[in-house]
Amino acid sequence: MCLVQVFVSSMLKLHTTIKQNEKSKSKFTTVSMKPFKVRNIEINPPLILSPMAGVTDYSFRRLIKRRGGIGLTVSEFISVEGLTRNNPKSKRQMRFDPEERPFAVQIFGGQPERMATAAEMAEEGGADILDVNCGCPAPKVVKNGGGSGLLRDLPRLETILKEIKKSISIPLTLKLRTGYSDSTINCVEVAKIAEAVGVEHIQLHGRTKEQGYKGLANWDLVKAIKENVSIPVSGNGDVTSIENALKRFKETGCDGILIGRGAMQNPWIFRQIQDALEGREIYQPSLKEKQAVLLEFFELLREDMPELPAIGKMKQLAGQFTKGLVGGAQFRQTLYHSHSVEEVLDNIGIYFNTLSQGETFGDGLIETDKDLEFDSCDVASNICETTVAV
Numbered sequence: 001m002c003l004v005q006v007f008v009s010s011m012l013k014l015h016t017t018i019k020q021n022e023k024s025k026s027k028f029t030t031v032s033m034k035p036f037k038v039r040n041i042e043i044n045p046p047l048i049l050s051p052m053a054g055v056t057d058y059s060f061r062r063l064i065k066r067r068g069g070i071g072l073t074v075s076e077f078i079s080v081e082g083l084t085r086n087n088p089k090s091k092r093q094m095r096f097d098p099e100e101r102p103f104a105v106q107i108f109g110g111q112p113e114r115m116a117t118a119a120e121m122a123e124e125g126g127a128d129i130l131d132v133n134c135g136c137p138a139p140k141v142v143k144n145g146g147g148s149g150l151l152r153d154l155p156r157l158e159t160i161l162k163e164i165k166k167s168i169s170i171p172l173t174l175k176l177r178t179g180y181s182d183s184t185i186n187c188v189e190v191a192k193i194a195e196a197v198g199v200e201h202i203q204l205h206g207r208t209k210e211q212g213y214k215g216l217a218n219w220d221l222v223k224a225i226k227e228n229v230s231i232p233v234s235g236n237g238d239v240t241s242i243e244n245a246l247k248r249f250k251e252t253g254c255d256g257i258l259i260g261r262g263a264m265q266n267p268w269i270f271r272q273i274q275d276a277l278e279g280r281e282i283y284q285p286s287l288k289e290k291q292a293v294l295l296e297f298f299e300l301l302r303e304d305m306p307e308l309p310a311i312g313k314m315k316q317l318a319g320q321f322t323k324g325l326v327g328g329a330q331f332r333q334t335l336y337h338s339h340s341v342e343e344v345l346d347n348i349g350i351y352f353n354t355l356s357q358g359e360t361f362g363d364g365l366i367e368t369d370k371d372l373e374f375d376s377c378d379v380a381s382n383i384c385e386t387t388v389a390v
Contacts, residue, residue: 033246033277035071036232036255038201039171041102041128043071043232043256045274047245048203050236050260051077051106051175053136055316058095059300063293064263065100069270071256073100077133080109080118081144094125104129104173108136110145110156116163123168129201130168132161134176134190137209148209151180151190158193165198173201175236178221181210191225191233202229203258206237223252234258240265242282245273264320267293291352294321298344307341314344323366326355330362 035044049056049064051074061073075093082090096103105122107130109115119130134157136147143149150157165172174194179185191202202225206217217237226233234256239245245257262269268285275282285293297317301310318335322328334347354361 033249038129038173038232041171043102045069045071045270045277046234046256047270047273048072048234048256048258049074049263049270050258051075051131051133052260053077053138055260055264057093057313058097059297059304059313060317061100062097063297063300064267064270066296067267067271067293069268069272069274072102072104072129074104074106074131077106077108077136077147078118080107080111080114083107083118083121084114094122094127096126102128104131106131106133106175108133108141108146110149110160112156112160112163115160116167119164119168119172123170127170129171129173130164131173131175131203132164134174135205135209137177137212142209148177148180151177151184151186151209154186154190154193157190158197161194161197161199171200172198173203174199175203175205177205177207177209178218179208181208184208185221187221188224188228191229195229195231199231201232201234203234203236203256205258206235219248219252222248222254226253226255232256236260240269242269242272242276245269246276261320264317265323267321287352287355290325291348294318294348295345298341298348302341311338311341311344326366327351327360327362327364328366 033046035042036046037043047069049061049070049072053076056074056076064070065073073096075096078090078093079087083094094105105125105127107115107118107122109118115132122130133147134150136142138147141147141149145153145156150160161172161174174190176187176190178187185208187204191204194202204222204225206219206221207213207215219235219237222233222235232255235248235252235254236258239248239257239259240262245259248254248257257273259269266272268283272282294314294317298310298314301313304310305313315336318332322332322335325331331347331351334351335344338344338347351361
């Protein structure tokens, strides 16, 4: 091929690439999403790392925050019974780094006095926002009147919110489910009560308590709440892609979106959604960056806890993160059967070196969303416990 032909061929390829990038950008530019404020705290971009028990700890939050695109980080949900009794684990769960701001502490419980005291402790600890959990469906939480159990006792919930409101000066927010069961959907009523007592942001997970984490989240109820209150409303549930996030913004008119499991599968999802909202080319991490993020997470864990718990937590993230990787199922198994820091690091190195050389790892397949299931609340905590024991 002569030099002119090579030049023309190269220019045609470049033109095609530019067109594809423009198409990628224009695909998402129809959705306009603006930052919102919880009182004087700007949530920019309007994307929130959803609290997940046993997952969104000090190490994980910093890892995801550094990838970009997060407007608000939230702690794991913290037991007020443990916090007000100075339980070391509960107090550690309130830790955060300045790089995480704005930062919300989420608490759960069923006793107004303890909830108010815990809220005070969160404010004293430096939290920017105090969030009340009214959504966790775990039996051990619900039986003590906390989490989604409060959806069956609205007078108690109202009392709790009022007592907290009197005890703190930082904004109070509420995360709830659609109702206790399909026959008792009451999220709009709860949102109105919350707004009336001074709650400044409503976050709805579009499932009932009885639904747990099965089926699909009902985002129509996010829209219904948005139409019935004047405070900001955000939605949560099943957002694992850019397309899905923008679709929810457009369909519901919500102010923000919370993402949980999607961030475990793709730590860059917040940045990618922000790119789409602002009309930029969608960021795509390289294979080298994917390796680096696993190594960074492992380093953060090892700085914060003993070796065995760190390995268990690493396996927990790997259970989701490997979903989008070629041969991810086999890679995950090698990590699950790693029993030392050296084994974990060696197996990560072997896997990514294999792919970087263009070779196939395992069956060479990429799993679909349906291949992996993940439940939060107490189930998430159990993952860490079982993986440590593997």
